[in-house]
Amino acid sequence: MPWNRPAREGFRTAETVRLPYTDRSEAGRVLAERIVPMGLRDAVVLALPRGGVPVGYEIARRLDRPLDVLVTRKIGYPPQPELGVGAIAEGGAPVFDADLLGRLGLREADLEATVAAERAELDRRVEVYRRGRPLPETAGRPVIIVDDGLATGGTARAAVRAMRERGPSRLVLAVPVGAAETVAALEPEVDDLVVPAAPWDFRAVGQWYQDFEQLTDDDVIAWLDRAARDRGTG
Structure with a gap:
């Protein structure tokens, strides 16, 4: 079941997504196709490391926006x-x-x-990841929080609540796949919830990817550096 829901307005279904995704990059491109029509000008793209960073890279690239991280534990x-x-x-x-x-x-x-x-x-x-840089300014701007999937949703909930305190104009949670019950539980926490696939038969995020290798700190830094180079800032 694919969901793209603006909070408090009812679900809008999108075309069926073929699962499993090849890898996080393909998943990010699928998400980007759904986010572009939302018209989020001057958006801040924040990926949850480690797994959300390759997904967020594709969204930031498509929107022509910088990529940064929002660290959770x-x-x-x-x-x-x-x-x-x-x-x-x-x-x-x-x-x-x-x-x-x-x-x-x-x-x-x-x-x-x-x-x-x-x-x-x-x-x-x-x-390690931000090397002394502060979080981007988010007050009054759309913020897109990205991860590679939602299982229990604990880290995503902590992330959106922390970001809500910073006063974004619109708070979007975007994940390629999530457990249906978790997606429904997180809907009230955000302004928009973009989840192309929300299966009920959900055991772990990795089951929905062909390639789901574990990432390292060095991998995160490499993706962030790549994003900066793409924009001529790294």
């Missing part, structure tokens, strides 16, 4: 760190899954050490 359940109980984005407060915390018998205060460690890693990645 998952907050894991300490005995089982791969289980995300929340997330944090640069410039924002931690966002927790209250229902999951309740089922695990945890309070937010119990995770202070975990949050501190993830914030330190977030700060490290900001320095």
Whole structure:
């Protein structure tokens, strides 16, 4: 089920998307085709690293806009760190899954050490990726937040809430594929939600890509440098 929804106006369906995507670059080109008609002048394109950066590159290139990152970190359940109980984005407060915390018998205060460690890693990645540059100015401008997919949506929720605090004129979340329940849950958080495919049979983002290699910090920097060179600024 493909969705391209302006919030509070009802779903608009787009043509069927062939899955799996070849790779993140193809997925980014598919997203760009849906974003161009939205007429987002002077948009800020912010990709969630690492996987969202190749996707965001294609959108920024098509819109002829700079590409930057919005760094996020998952907050894991300490005995089982791969289980995300929340997330944090640069410039924002931690966002927790209250229902999951309740089922695990945890309070937010119990995770202070975990949050501190993830914030330190977030700060490290900001320095590595942006090399001292601040986030682009977003107040009064359209902002497009890009990732390679939505599973539970924790990091995307933290990202859009952090960005909402910065006063964009229009906040868009664009992902090539997302779990249908997660997409529906995130719709109230943004002004526009662009998701070409939202299957119900969703186990992991990687199942919807033929090539879903894990990216490194060096890969992120290479994509950002490539985007800057394309615009003659790098």
